[in-house]
Amino acid sequence: MVHEVRGVVARAQGEAVTVETVLVPDPGPGEALVDIQACGVCHTDLHYREGGINDDFPFLLGHEAAGTVAAVGEGVTNVEPGDYVILNWRAVCGQCRACLRGRPWYCFNTHNATQKMSLGDGTVLSPALGIGAFAEKTLVHSGQCTKVDAAAPATAAGLLGCGVMAGLGAAINTGNVTRGDTVAVFGCGGVGDAAIAGARLAGARTIIAVDIDDQKLDWAKGMGATHTVNSSNTDAVEAIRELTDAFGVDVAIDAVGHPEVYKQAFEARDLAGTVVLVGVPNPSAKLELPMIEVFGRGGALKSSWYGDCLPSRDFPMLIDLYLQGRLDLDAFVSETIGLDDVEAAFDKMHHGGVLRSVVVF
Numbered sequence: 037m038v039h040e041v042r043g044v045v046a047r048a049q050g051e052a053v054t055v056e057t058v059l060v061p062d063p064g065p066g067e068a069l070v071d072i073q074a075c076g077v078c079h080t081d082l083h084y085r086e087g088g089i090n091d092d093f094p095f096l097l098g099h100e101a102a103g104t105v106a107a108v109g110e111g112v113t114n115v116e117p118g119d120y121v122i123l124n125w126r127a128v129c130g131q132c133r134a135c136l137r138g139r140p141w142y143c144f145n146t147h148n149a150t151q152k153m154s155l156g157d158g159t160v161l162s163p164a165l166g167i168g169a170f171a172e173k174t175l176v177h178s179g180q181c182t183k184v185d186a187a188a189p190a191t192a193a194g195l196l197g198c199g200v201m202a203g204l205g206a207a208i209n210t211g212n213v214t215r216g217d218t219v220a221v222f223g224c225g226g227v228g229d230a231a232i233a234g235a236r237l238a239g240a241r242t243i244i245a246v247d248i249d250d251q252k253l254d255w256a257k258g259m260g261a262t263h264t265v266n267s268s269n270t271d272a273v274e275a276i277r278e279l280t281d282a283f284g285v286d287v288a289i290d291a292v293g294h295p296e297v298y299k300q301a302f303e304a305r306d307l308a309g310t311v312v313l314v315g316v317p318n319p320s321a322k323l324e325l326p327m328i329e330v331f332g333r334g335g336a337l338k339s340s341w342y343g344d345c346l347p348s349r350d351f352p353m354l355i356d357l358y359l360q361g362r363l364d365l366d367a368f369v370s371e372t373i374g375l376d377d378v379e380a381a382f383d384k385m386h387h388g389g390v391l392r393s394v395v396v397f
């Protein structure tokens with residue numbers, strides 16, 4: 037059986053997204069059909085629409101979601117109909133070189149559904165990050181479903197499916213932030229604020245939030261920032277040095293992905309410190325750094341793909357922390373919207389005013 041649902045589609049580079057009828061097949065072997073309950077609007081959806089990820093238009097957008105398994109295909113054992121799940125884009129294969137070396141959070145051959153979703157005229161859709169959850173139902177690989185405690189509302193739980201997990205993991209997993217560390221986070225959107233929340237969870241003693249928008253900096257304080265710097269009118273590197281006895285921070289996290297911001301992160305870091313790039317750069321961006329500084333400052337320059345998370349390990353644990361009141365996922369939800377409002381949510385992303393808009397069904 038093929039299900040006809042409404043979904044948000046990006047048809048061409050830079051064009052406004054439209055809500056279209058999407059055809060979703062019943063799950064085949066290894067696949068799961070999921071009724072989406074909530075899906076956050078992540079900056080990466082906008083990168084897709086702007087052609088910044090690849091050219092496989094049309095895209096079925098949305099990838100930060102929670103919902104209920106409606107049906108599973110042959111051979112699926114990890115979930116069953118009725119299970120409450122967060123969708124992930126790291127369904128580890130267990131067999132690639134990373135998995136075989138015991139580093140499944142780098143898995144280079146993650147699973148997606150084999151069958152395709154399409155438009156009414158048969159045009160095959162590319163689901164964003166292999167998910168496509170700005171739709172009433174979506175088809176994924178069963179490994180993309182991570183079962184969590186149903187007591188957590190989908191608006192909050194879904195956020196762990198991408199941006200919030202990426203930010204938390206950038207601090208905790210990639211940056212290895214630990215008790216007593218000093219941390220700076222550049223860009224305080226959903227991802228950056230999650231890095232701030234992660235640094236707080238990990239016991240950082242100083243957490244400096246940097247953004248160009250005072251409203252974002254205000255919210256960052258609520259997430260755990262001990263200090264804020266508006267880099268549109270203050271030299272962020274100087275300000276961070278002043279706040280850290282002139283040394284710089286142990287871990288500097290770039291949650292924007294612009295070369296200028298990366299340079300600030302690079303320079304605002306103490307000797308032997310770590311820079312973590314979690315923001316996704318535009319494909320044409322170039323970075324120039326004095327090589328002697330790369331050597332002389334030591335430490336590590338790392339990228340964080342999805343916060344180096346392992347969904348089966350991290351999602352249920354973080355949902356527990358949420359349910360215990362130790363991780364305020366609700367604070368990331370600025371507004372709940374309908375499927376028809378995704379384009380407007382992209383506008384708000386540019387003009388500030390929201391941390392996360394979350395589509396509810």
Ligand SMILES: NC(=O)c1ccc[n+]([C@@H]2O[C@H](COP(=O)([O-])OP(=O)(O)OC[C@H]3O[C@@H](n4cnc5c(N)ncnc54)[C@H](O)[C@@H]3O)[C@@H](O)[C@H]2O)c1
Nearest residue numbers: 079080202223224225226227247248314315316340341342
């Ligand atoms: N690595 C991953 O796995 C992963 C996962 C999800 C999202 N991302 C990426 O993370 C980035 C952030 O995503 P988001 O959803 O939080 O976006 P967002 O648009 O909500 O937030 C970006 C923030 O950066 C601020 N900003 C912009 N220019 C700045 C500058 N020059 N200096 C300081 N701050 C500046 C903005 O004011 C805003 O607060 C995006 O590039 C997104 O694609 C990466």
Ligand SMILES: [Zn+2]
Nearest residue numbers: 129132135143
């Ligand atoms: Zn693998």
Ligand SMILES: [Zn+2]
Nearest residue numbers: 078080198199
């Ligand atoms: Zn995302």
